[in-house]
Amino acid sequence: MNGHQSKLIYLLGFMGSGKSSVGALLAEELGWPFIDLDMTIEAGQGASIREIFERAGESFFRQLEQAALVEASRKEPAIIALGGGTFVQKVNFDFIRGRGGITIWLDGPLEELWQRCATMDNRPLFQDRESFAQLYAQRLVYYRQAKFRVSTEGRHPQEIVREILRWKLV
């Protein structure tokens, strides 16, 4: 395991960075289970992320997110795709550190993230360019603390997965 403590790989990064698609492919390649935090939350609530935000607010969503993170981290090995804001919450950041997880930041340029998000309507924090850019700038300081970083710029998920596999993390 190259000195890593746990067989938990957390994919993090801003909205539209490809955490879900890269995670699913990586899990398939490794033969590990894949858990998408947002999908788990939606299934548990029987509601979309947008509906949860609208009905109960962001702070309730963050509670669900934290509980989903703890639950998803119970069994190893696993590939866990976080939401764009998960790693930014101190409680989650500390939990992941404590759990000894392998953190990988999917780092892509703002314009590309914006374009990818524009094709989907289930992101309540995707509003206008200004707030999107502001949130991105605020979060970089957290994302940069991931143990590993992979560039997603102009790349297909398969190519990103190939690079991650070349690192031989597990």
Ligand code: S3P
């Ligand atoms: C959020 C990102 C979303 C989802 C929720 C909040 C965020 O996940 O968890 O809308 O705070 O950036 P994606 O990064 O998968 O879009």
